Amino acid sequence: MLYRADEKTGQELSILGYGCMRFPRKASGGVDMELTEQLIARAVELGVNYFDTAYIYPGSEEALGSILEKRGLRDRVLVTSKLPHARVKKPEDATKLFETSLARLRTDHIDYYLIHNLVSFKQWQRLLDMGITEWISAQKAAGRIRRLGFSFHGTLQEFEKIIDSYDWDFCQIQYNYMNEHYQAGVEGLHMAAERGMPVIIMEPLLGGRLANALPRSAVELLKEADAAASPASWGLRWLWNQPEVTVVLSGMNSMEQLQDNCTVASEACAGCLDEAGQELIERVRGEVSRSYKVPCTGCAYCMPCPKGINIPATFAAYNESYGFSWFTGAYHYYVSAGLSSGAELHLPSECVGCGHCVKCCPQGIDVPARLVEVRRRLQPPGFKPAARAVNAIMRRL
Ligand code: SF4
Ligand code: SF4
Known part of the structure; x- marks a missing residue:
């Protein structure tokens, strides 16, 4: 496993993080605890030390907390969770939600805590007006929140306003080779990195679609280049090729997927994707775009729209x-x-x-x-x- 440092603290983070939103489920709908436990234990063995969950992911915090406790792994990993900000009407609500997360995770602190899913500065402003920064400072002083960040799904303009409005420790953005100029995009990635913030990547494979649902022509291109490499591995390599990327989250639901992701994460350093590899991704991108209806590149030059349309x-x-x-x-x-x-x-x-x-x-x-x-x-x-x-x-x- 390769690691990249959180520049603000020196903490080493595994470049592959475990996305805990969709743990494997049983037919009855509940988390398959047996398989999830095996996956988490193996991930830690292979060097994964960053686990990403959230208050609103059904059953996720409880499953992660109980497995880490049962296996005695809590001190070997960094646990993240997220505050559902729309439910916070006053700082006491944040306390209640945070306490629930701590109890579910069976821990006394959260290493990387995020304001979940900000899409506009207005949402963050509402929390600022409510005095959320005092609440955050108190939790940090008590050692219950170690690092504070936000996850983001809005436009680049909103992203810039948010990162400049507070001394954030880190952030989490959606980013993959088909979404280079979508939401915060590559510009947002660089903006955050310039400010010394670790950047955590979500949706690295567009919800699995860059792994399992590429057009046939795109899969053929990838197979021609390297018959043994999975489509997912190319998507991950493209991300880790960029030094501004700190951790890439992957929701790993099978041992095979975990092994494949960890193998790539043990060798994919920044700058390792050569010119031929980058050209290949460009051609794959072209194949995927050809299956698209509107030739929008996501550059966002048309924004902001006066009616607020994204x-x-x-x-x-x-x-x-x-x-x-x-x-x-x-x-x-x-x-x-x-x-x-x-x-x-x-x-x-x-x-x-x-x-x-x-x-x-x-x-x-x-x-x-x-x-x-x-x-x-x-x-x-x-x-x-x-x-x-x-x-x-x-x-x-
Ligand atoms: S300016 Fe055109 S290409 Fe760029 S995001 Fe807007 S619609 Fe898409
Ligand atoms: S209101 Fe319609 S035409 Fe005007 S900027 Fe927005 S999307 Fe474009």
Whole structure:
């Protein structure tokens, strides 16, 4: 296992982190504790020392906490968890949620604690107004939170505002070779690294789709280059090739996957992907993009939209609905519109055709017209009032 240092503390972090969102499940729906225990124990043996869970991942904190305790591994690993900020109306709520995480994880401290899923500066501002920084300082002084960061799914502009508004210890972003300019993207990665923040990568394989659902032509290209290397290993190599990446999270559900990921993590150093490897990824990217409907590169030059529409994320979701599956695209469409975070809802159907985006788009995309197509495919009639009602409920949770 290779390690990269948290520059702020000198702590060595395994470049492969264990994503605990989707532990293997039994047919009954509960976490398969036997297999999960074997996986976690083997991961630690192979050098993984970073485990990422969250308050809202069903059964995850409990499973991780009980396995680490049973195997006596708590002191050998770094445990992260996340605060569901929409549920925090006053600092005492944060205490309650945090205490629950500690109890489930059977620990007295969380090594890397994140504000979960910020998509806009406004959400963070709400917490600042509430006095959350005093709460954080108190937890840190008591040694209960060791490092404080945030996970992020908004635009680059919002990311920049958030990282400049607080002395964060680290951050977590979505990043992979198909999402180089999506959300915080490569610019956000560099921004955070320049500030000395470790950057944790989520969705390194686009929810497994860069491992198991690439177009056949893309898989053939990868196999021609190296018949023994899995598509997943190429996605991971591309990430670790970048020195700004600190930890890449992978949700590993089988021994085979764990072994494959760990093998790559034992040799994939920064700068190790040669020119031929980078060209190969570029060609694979081209094959995946060809299966897309809208030639949006996610550059975000069209942003911000005065109606708050996340244009690149909307097109990314639409393309995924063709390139991968309708459900994948629909899920990301709703997330990018603000549904699921309790943030204000900005649906593409709110486009007023002002034309700002069209003038800025280097790809010459007729954004308003294409948004109509997106809406037809991903936003069924009657969706808008239902979504607003769901969002209102989420805000009250
Ligand atoms: S045309 Fe529509 S999508 Fe484009 S900036 Fe104006 S409101 Fe936003
Ligand atoms: S400017 Fe064009 S290519 Fe860039 S994100 Fe906007 S729509 Fe996509």
